[in-house]
Amino acid sequence: MHANLTLTEAGPEARSSRMISGWGRYPRAASEILAADSPETLPALLHGRRGVIARGAGRAYGDAAVGRRTTVLTGALDRLRGFDPASGRLRAEAGVTLADIVRTFLPRGFFPPVVPGTQFVTVGGMIASDVHGKNHHREGGFGAHVEALTVLTPDGVPRLCARDREPELFAMTVGGMGLTGTILDATFHLRPVESGWIRQQTRVAADLGAMLRALDADDAATYSVAWIDCLARGPALGRGLVYRGEHAGREVCLAAGRDPFPIPPRGRLTVPPGLPGWTLNRASVTAFNALYFRRGRAAGASALVPWHSYFFPLDGLAAWNRLYGARGFVQHQCVVPRLGAEAVLSGMLDRVARLGTASPLAVLKRLGPGGGGLSFPMEGYTLALDLPANAATFALLDALDRCVVAAGGRLYLAKDARQSRDTFEAGYPALPAFRDLRRRLGADGVLASRLSTRLGL
Numbered sequence: 001m002h003a004n005l006t007l008t009e010a011g012p013e014a015r016s017s018r019m020i021s022g023w024g025r026y027p028r029a030a031s032e033i034l035a036a037d038s039p040e041t042l043p044a045l046l047h048g049r050r051g052v053i054a055r056g057a058g059r060a061y062g063d064a065a066v067g068r069r070t071t072v073l074t075g076a077l078d079r080l081r082g083f084d085p086a087s088g089r090l091r092a093e094a095g096v097t098l099a100d101i102v103r104t105f106l107p108r109g110f111f112p113p114v115v116p117g118t119q120f121v122t123v124g125g126m127i128a129s130d131v132h133g134k135n136h137h138r139e140g141g142f143g144a145h146v147e148a149l150t151v152l153t154p155d156g157v158p159r160l161c162a163r164d165r166e167p168e169l170f171a172m173t174v175g176g177m178g179l180t181g182t183i184l185d186a187t188f189h190l191r192p193v194e195s196g197w198i199r200q201q202t203r204v205a206a207d208l209g210a211m212l213r214a215l216d217a218d219d220a221a222t223y224s225v226a227w228i229d230c231l232a233r234g235p236a237l238g239r240g241l242v243y244r245g246e247h248a249g250r251e252v253c254l255a256a257g258r259d260p261f262p263i264p265p266r267g268r269l270t271v272p273p274g275l276p277g278w279t280l281n282r283a284s285v286t287a288f289n290a291l292y293f294r295r296g297r298a299a300g301a302s303a304l305v306p307w308h309s310y311f312f313p314l315d316g317l318a319a320w321n322r323l324y325g326a327r328g329f330v331q332h333q334c335v336v337p338r339l340g341a342e343a344v345l346s347g348m349l350d351r352v353a354r355l356g357t358a359s360p361l362a363v364l365k366r367l368g369p370g371g372g373g374l375s376f377p378m379e380g381y382t383l384a385l386d387l388p389a390n391a392a393t394f395a396l397l398d399a400l401d402r403c404v405v406a407a408g409g410r411l412y413l414a415k416d417a418r419q420s421r422d423t424f425e426a427g428y429p430a431l432p433a434f435r436d437l438r439r440r441l442g443a444d445g446v447l448a449s450r451l452s453t454r455l456g457l
């Protein structure tokens with residue numbers, strides 16, 4: 001259970017206090033760590049505490065799952081409470097991981113309705129961040145597939161909420177970053193699938209305009225995502241590869257001589273601790289990007305790809321967050337509205353290319369209409385960039401934030417480690433209603449993360 005804690009070193013503050021961080025290993029802060037045993041004992045554990053936040057698998061990049069004073073690990077809330085094979089309806093406790101769900105249900109012909117880029121996340125974390133997948137343009141975020149939640153509110157009462165029962169609590173808890181209450185369990189729908197294979201089509205986009213047109217052409221596709229070579233400049237600015245995907249039918253797999261439900265290889269390579277921060281430098285990233293682009297172009301248009309390679313390619317390399325060295329890294333993920341997006345994104349990519357410290361992980365996706373509350377998605381394009389945590393990056397990101405705000409966009413809280421209050425407030429029009437609900441729930445000061453404190457939530 002404690003594997004979900006990115007511990008660094010013992011903190012000086014208190015004996016039970018540890019230095020912890022999110023996936024980016026930046027920032028690090030001291031927090032008391034408590035482990036929940038079960039949904040039933042959680043009210044007593046939290047009684048009278050202030051500055052508390054729930055933590056799932058700790059895959060948010062920044063400080064969202066780092067408690068102002070206390071961080072509560074939810075890994076022991078790991079029971080599957082009920083499944084109806086006729087409808088695909090699953091009730092699961094909040095600490096159940098996506099990996100558990102796929103391992104249990106894919107061989108039975110069911111797949112989660114929405115998955116982020118890693119399977120090492122919990123049900124509670126996916127709902128609190130209203131995570132989006134490669135199908136957001138068509139099927140919305142994870143929250144859109146949730147039927148009901150049990151939420152432990154600050155008064156110590158577990159409340160069942162849904163769209164027609166305590167609708168405000170339900171709507172604000174989806175995407176609410178743990179700040180309305182602690183999710184104890186959730187009921188949501190899995191989709192029936194005939195196999196664990198994806199029919200993938202790869203297209204090359206020579207520049208940003210071609211890239212956006214290719215993503216727009218995927219309106220009817222179930223999955224669509226693009227990788228951008230963000231060190232390419234001039235006429236090649238925004239070049240990359242666009243991957244469209246559809247669940248493959250059983251017959252297609254059998255005809256290709258494939259087991260319809262492939263199992264990922266056992267054992268993963270692990271990045272060792274203590275790598276120097278220059279492991280990812282301009283030369284290595286340029287070489288990687290050029291190779292990746294060439295291989296993608298040569299790979300041909302269509303292929304059958306197993307679920308783990310299509311949805312979770314980064315999971316094949318354990319602890320890859322160590323590649324950025326001890327200072328850690330940040331992810332900047334924004335969404336900008338469709339109208340005028342090409343000019344905004346090309347201005348941003350040009351700044352990134354000029355700085356030249358970008359990582360290979362630059363991803364562009366189309367998003368459909370948003371889920372409300374503090375949910376991140378809005379109709380538009382989302383760009384995610386990984387960058388080492390240093391002064392040059394922070395200056396660049398401040399400039400990118402200004403572009404995003406001017407375009408009417410916003411930054412994703414699950415990735416954030418450094419945006420200003422002004423940027424945050426400009427991007428989230430539901431903020432006053434969210435704050436008002438927190439006041440009425442008695443959550444002010446009681447449920448608080450480093451992120452909520454930094455952003456004045």
Ligand SMILES: Cc1cc2nc3c(=O)[nH]c(=O)nc-3n(C[C@H](O)[C@H](O)[C@H](O)COP(=O)(O)OP(=O)(O)OC[C@H]3O[C@@H](n4cnc5c(N)ncnc54)[C@H](O)[C@@H]3O)c2cc1C
Pocket residue numbers: 023053054055056057058059060061064065074094095115116117118120121122123124125126128129130131132133176177178179181182183184314414415449
């Ligand atoms: C490699 C990688 C790829 C990713 N790809 C995507 C992607 O494609 N799309 C996307 O949307 N996100 C993506 N993410 C982000 C990730 O999906 C979210 O940060 C998600 O919230 C992580 O889940 P977790 O269980 O690790 O939650 P944590 O990181 O532990 O917590 C995240 C937030 O959820 C809250 N929370 C956790 N459990 C509960 C609970 N029981 N009750 C109330 N609140 C709770 C925390 O307080 C915190 O605010 C990616 C992350 C990584 C590392």
